[in-house]
Amino acid sequence: MSRPPRHFDREEREVEFSRALAFSDGVFGVAITLLITTIDVPHVEGPDLGSKLTDALKELDGNILSYFISFAVVGLMWMHHHRLFSRVRRIDSAALWLNLLSLSFIVLMPFTTELMGDYGDEPIAISLYALNIALAVAAYTLLWWYCAARDMLAEHLTRAQIRYELATRLFISAGFLISIPIAYANARLAQWSWLAFGIAQGWISAWLERTGRAPSGDG
Amino acid sequence: MSRPPRHFDREEREVEFSRALAFSDGVFGVAITLLITTIDVPHVEGPDLGSKLTDALKELDGNILSYFISFAVVGLMWMHHHRLFSRVRRIDSAALWLNLLSLSFIVLMPFTTELMGDYGDEPIAISLYALNIALAVAAYTLLWWYCAARDMLAEHLTRAQIRYELATRLFISAGFLISIPIAYANARLAQWSWLAFGIAQGWISAWLERTGRAPSGDG
Amino acid sequence: MSRPPRHFDREEREVEFSRALAFSDGVFGVAITLLITTIDVPHVEGPDLGSKLTDALKELDGNILSYFISFAVVGLMWMHHHRLFSRVRRIDSAALWLNLLSLSFIVLMPFTTELMGDYGDEPIAISLYALNIALAVAAYTLLWWYCAARDMLAEHLTRAQIRYELATRLFISAGFLISIPIAYANARLAQWSWLAFGIAQGWISAWLERTGRAPSGDG
């Protein structure tokens, strides 16, 4: 408290994080529901309406696949966000801003989801989707690191634990960034690489924990 | 606890389900409100605006009917979801994923509602709407069964009670699936069959409970 | 409890109304925010962009006015809903359905608001807007009456108090219904009549309370 406090600092330190959490939960809930706006009801008319409509609906396959992928991604991010905040003891102005930053990338998801749904074969669409997720994970990791480094979490983490958690999270973010050049070679391959990265990360984590190489702790 | 825990398992077991419930309530609330986007204000211009507008509004009858049907359906599903979670004592990672799965079908409702509203005479539109509800009910039933089987509910259910509840819920899901071939014979009849199934299910349940054939319990 | 309970009855009686209230608050919050979708950004292009844009924005005056009217209406209904539920002690299945019914008319507001905003001179647009509010108030009144008649409120109301409250609420609903024929004579006059009814209702209530003619009580 010796340095002069920033403008919002003094008061917001007292803001119960439960409120920030409720706001974040609301944003996650609305963002995940707005994903439905990425699937548009087709407009067909004239004779032979039934078969035209069926054909138009079949062309929505990319949008429907993108919808479910994004639903799982945003749902997974919500679980992580949720878990982080359930262990946060206090919060300050900088953490609120980092939280807003990570939410701003979550809220972008309906846009990049629709982009990928509409133009699933275009590398630029795949790349922007991957970039969106990479930035969301990176912003969330920054928030996590800030809370951990400032000892705002309920349990104290050792430096080794923090390094391990950071590495785990940045591995995911890096995986999505690496998929961008892959998309320019083969759009479909880039999408499969996301699944591969996710599974690899799960296996590596499980292996490290099983072999006792992961720093133990509640983190 | 002898098998190695899955990646999220350890921590999420501690996540208070109240948070998951708040998130779910939010998603239900937004999804039910987004149903209004299925009714578009018509665009008419030129002379004789009043009668053109009145005609265009009359053509919205299918959309308005679909809106109220879906409002009741999503509202009913919220009540069931709500009731399930009010009896859940603890939650784990798999239950959170099953919950996300069932929410993903709820969030699809504005799409299938608009589809049925715009193309109420087309079997494909009716079928996809019925399929959406069948999948939502099935996913919810899976979530319910998982919680009941793992003894996560506040009260212990006997196997007979679990079987009875499963049968009740799957009866609804099956009813909507059966309406799909009906829709290809007669679209209107398929819609009436939903009402018939709902009423039948209510009567059968009431009859089983009155005659003591339903396994007693709080479930 | 002598009559056989309806299907959901038994359990839902135990559902804490706080959850139903949180769901309702969410629906109100989303519905009032979706009102912004009734004002569309105009699309203009070509030379002289600035003055074309200014002209197009001036034509939005009806939409902006409708937006603020509906914001006040939905806000006022939320306050009433809020006040009712803050006094409810318990809730049952029928009350939950009546609550859903009144929410379904609240959620319709963005549609009728956009209709009135786009076609402010057409009697049919004004009429449907008035009908929407009349139905929302009527459904809410039914919910209130049900809770009051079944003695679900925190304080016991006398029959005279219930009659007085019903009359007050139905006066508003009737006012909006009466404005429908007025709209066919003069659209603008119908809109002013809403304000007049609102003010009249406020004056009459205040006068009845001041002169001791209103049944006393906390209701």
Place this chain on the structure above:
Amino acid sequence: MSRPPRHFDREEREVEFSRALAFSDGVFGVAITLLITTIDVPHVEGPDLGSKLTDALKELDGNILSYFISFAVVGLMWMHHHRLFSRVRRIDSAALWLNLLSLSFIVLMPFTTELMGDYGDEPIAISLYALNIALAVAAYTLLWWYCAARDMLAEHLTRAQIRYELATRLFISAGFLISIPIAYANARLAQWSWLAFGIAQGWISAWLERTGRAPSGDG
């Protein structure tokens, strides 16, 4: 309590402000998430799809910039709103209406954000965006002043403190109003002036607090 109470007054004074806060948080959360609707996925087709799509996406730069500016603005307003309400002890009907008024300007943000995103070089678009923020800040300041003047806050504020806080808030509002004539000289300069005003306000506040010229207190 000697003057006759206004129509809602008596009861609403008892309404726990926590509910009003939950409603407001919900509106903020939905409004900030609806900002994503201001970025539309471009529609291109035909040969050379990839480069057409890339070009169309580059033209979204104004929309994406506007999105992040508005996300920060609405987020900042939420933090202020949040901080105000965390210190409010009681609330009355007038405060609820002032709260609704300030929310009605927050909810307008997706409209003015899209306007600025689509027509970033037009003075009218910049001006309406600035006007929206100025009105939102002014309405919020009015709400704050009402609560402070009626001694509804947890801590008692001296007149000097109230004056100081009012001046700080109105400085921001005035800054946005002053940017309107600037926009007619140079649209880009007006946008930079917002940043300059924000930084200036931060510096002045910090300087006043450091030099002891700001009235001390928790406000």
